[in-house]
Amino acid sequence: MNTVPARPPLVRGEDRLIAGVCSGLARHLGLRVDAVRWVMAAASILGGAGLVFYAWLWIMVPTAAEAAKRAARRPASAIAPAVSAVPDPGPPARQRAVPRYAREILLGLVLLLGAFVLGGSLVGVDVPVDTVVPIAAILGGVALAWMQLDEARRERLVRGAGTERWTGWLRLGAGLALVVAGVTLAVSGSQWNLLGTALLASFAVLAGVALVLLPWGLTFWREYGAERAARVREEERAEIAAHLHDSVLQTLALIQRRAGSEADVTRLARAQERELREWLYRDSRASGGSFEDRLTALAAEVEGAVGAPIDVVLVGEARDGENGGRERRDAYEALLQASREAMLNAARHGGGGPVSVYAESRGGTVEVFVRDRGPGFDLDDVPADRLGVRESIIGRMRRHGGEAAIASGPGGTEVRLRLPGTEET
Amino acid sequence: MTTHEHAAAAPSGAAGPVTVVIVDDHTIFRSGLKADLDERVAVVGEAGTVEDAVAVIDSARPQVVLLDVHLPGGLGGGGREVLTRSAALLGQVRFLALSVSDAAEDVVSVIRAGARGYVTKTASGPEITDAVLRVAGGDAVFSPRLAGFVLDAFGTAAVADVADDELDRLSARELDVMRLIARGYTYREAAKELFISVKTVETHVSAVLRKLQLTNRHELSRWAADRKIW
Structure with missing residues (x-):
């Protein structure tokens, strides 16, 4: 359905007599609505082509609201417009392919059936039109009703019928077949010659009922959907409000009380x-026990305890932090503890300035860099009995097969920790 | 977040302060930032919405626009929309993105729309001033976090210095520079560490920025898709 650019999209309009097909068509083609309606009516009277065309458009063309909803359902994209400036055939065109095909397949099946019946009667084969037509009509009706449901609802219906297993499908299919057969029999009875009249009469009744009930049903359906969406929004809002109350408002109150202490307020x-x-x-990174999460948590802990801001930049993901062997787990633990020690030192002696932490995992090897901008120190000047640097950073890393180096100068100190990957990674 | 030494290179050949337009929807933040910037920059305009921003930038033609990533108005595209609508001016006006958020989608989208750099709003006045001067001088401004994004997106495996104009990968030297910036080094410190000049560091960073803006690299899309960016 490639519309010519600069033309409004073909959607069914809001100002409708039946289904808004004519008004939508008129808007799309830039014609007057009355003219389109008259042409359609004339074509319906003269041989019924208008009726078929109308029905076809009714099935194939979404309403304006549906079209808008579909457009909105595409993932909100922050970058796509920037990227599409680059000549790049993006995927969005593909997104609606599946439901569209369902309709086309249905239409094709109906046409095929019609061709089959017509062709059969032409050749002389006795096609039981009287039976085929009602069955096809009923099946078509079921399919139409099915397509009116949205994805989630369809899924729920399918699940409700117990159709995950093939027996469920069998049951559903058999039930439907029975219903179709029963309705056909009831309509036709034993007098096949009356079938035409009976069919027409029941069709008229059904169509009448549908025409009366359809708008009401649709309105009800829409209201139900809107109400549900509103409830979801309300719940989200309540959750946000609860969170803001628990955290942000409390913090703001604390800040007001401690307005005098700059360090406290900053912290x-x-x-x-x-x-x-x-x-x-x-973040989409696994939350909780991963190496990165724990490093971030340690940074937050040190920041909270000492007060100097710590910025953490993470690159890559350490993969075998949890499910590696025991030795490996211990090594990760040692790296985390050494990092914590380094962050503590940096926060305490870094002159209160920001501490930069950078962790990179590549092919099993993990490196952590902790940098501050303090006055720096000389490792040799550190008394031997001070355990901090020598034991909890360098010694700890060595014992677990890693390395630690400390570069210190007037511009600050950087602790570099490295845990090489194991052979199997 | 001290990426940039306070004695940043002044814009080459420009006399007088660098002209700046501040685009941010919070009046308090705008006035605070104005007070924090020092005399090396002159604020010549302010805007709080996408439409205002496009108009003010077009009439004031500043050297640098300090652009908030999140802005009301327009089609809802925020700072990125300002960039795309001012695309014709990208040659003369340079954009420096400002954000409270260091969420990857915010940062990467404005950079790819043409911003020359990115700083968080928590950066101090002198830091932002330095970043403005650096951008005005034609260089790119990478925060440690942006460097981290780049490393994450392009991958950290060192590649041989293949064709320099290849967009899909970083050269070994560019990786080195990105790593040092991610570790919190200033350009000057990175230069010293790598035994190259500050100018060379700036060249590498600009090259990485260009690659980030132009690449259609598979890994970048995958990385973004993992984080549901586009």
Whole structure:
């Protein structure tokens, strides 16, 4: 359905007599609605072509609201427009392919059936039109009803019928077949010659009922959907409100009380920022026990304890932190503890300035760099009985097969920790 | 977040302060930032929405625009929309993205739309001033976190210095520079560490920025898709 650019998209309009097909068509083609309606009516009277065309458009063309909803359902993309400036055939065109095909397949099946019946009667084969047509009509009706449901609802219906297993499908199919047969029999009875009249009469009744009930049903359906969406939104809002109350408002109250102490205010603001950020932008990285998560948590802990801001940049993911062998797990633990020690030192002696932490995992090897901008120190000047650097950083890393180096100068100190990968990674 | 030494290179050949337009929807933040910037920059305009920003930038033609990533108005595209609508000016006006968020999608989208760098709003006045001067001088401004994104997106495996104009990978030297920036080194410190000049570091960073803006690299899309960016 490639529309010519600069033309409004072909959607069924809001100002409708029956289904809004004519008004939508008129808008799309730039014609007057009355003219389109008259042409359609004339074509319906003269041989019924208009009716078929109308029905076809009714099936194939979405309403304006549906089209908008579909467009909105595409993933919100922050970058796509920037990227599409680069000549890049993006995927969005592909997204709606599946439901579209369902309709086309249905239409094709109907046409095929019609051709089969017509062709059969032409050649002289006795096609039981009287039976085929009602069955086809009923099946078509079921399929139409099915397509009106959205994905989630379809899924729920299918699940409700117990159709995950093939027996469920069998049951559903058999039931449907029985219903179809029963309705056909009831309509036709034993007097086949009356079939035409009976069919027409029941069709008229059914169509009448449908025409009366359809708008009401549709309105009800829409209201139900809108109400559900509103409830979901309300719940989300309540969750956000609860979170803001528990965290942000408390912090703001604390800040007001401690407005005199700049260090306290900064620390509170940093901690709150970190927490809120974590809550808002929950990263897709596995949360909880991964090496990166624990390093971030340690940084937050040190920051909270000492007060100097710590910025953590993570690259790659350490893969075997949890499911490696025991030795490997211990090594990761040692690396984390050494990092913590380094961060503590940097936060304490780094002159209160920001501490930069950078962790990179590549092919099983993990490196952590902790840098501060303090006055620096000379490792040889550190008394031998001070355990901090020598034992808890360098010694700890060595014992677990890693390395630690410390570069210190007037511009600051950097602790470099490296844990080489094991052979199997 | 001290990426940039306070004695940043002044814009070459420019006399007087660097002209700046501040685009941010929070009046308090705008006035605070204005007070924090020192005399090396002159604020010549402010805007709080996408439409205002496009108009002000077009009429004031500043050297640098400090652009908030999240902005109301327009089609809802925020800072990225300002960039795409001012695309014709990208030659003369340079954009430095400002954000409270260091979420990858915010950063990468404005960079790919043409911003020359990115700093977080928590950076101090002198830091932002330095970043403005650096951008005005034609260089790119990478925060440690942006360098981290780049390393994550392009991969950290060292590659041989193949064809320099290849967009899909970083040269070994560019990786070195990105790593040092991610570790919190200033350009000057990175230069010293690698025994190269500051100018060379700036060249490498600009090259990485160009690659980040132009590449259609498979890994970058996959990385972004993993994080549901596009």
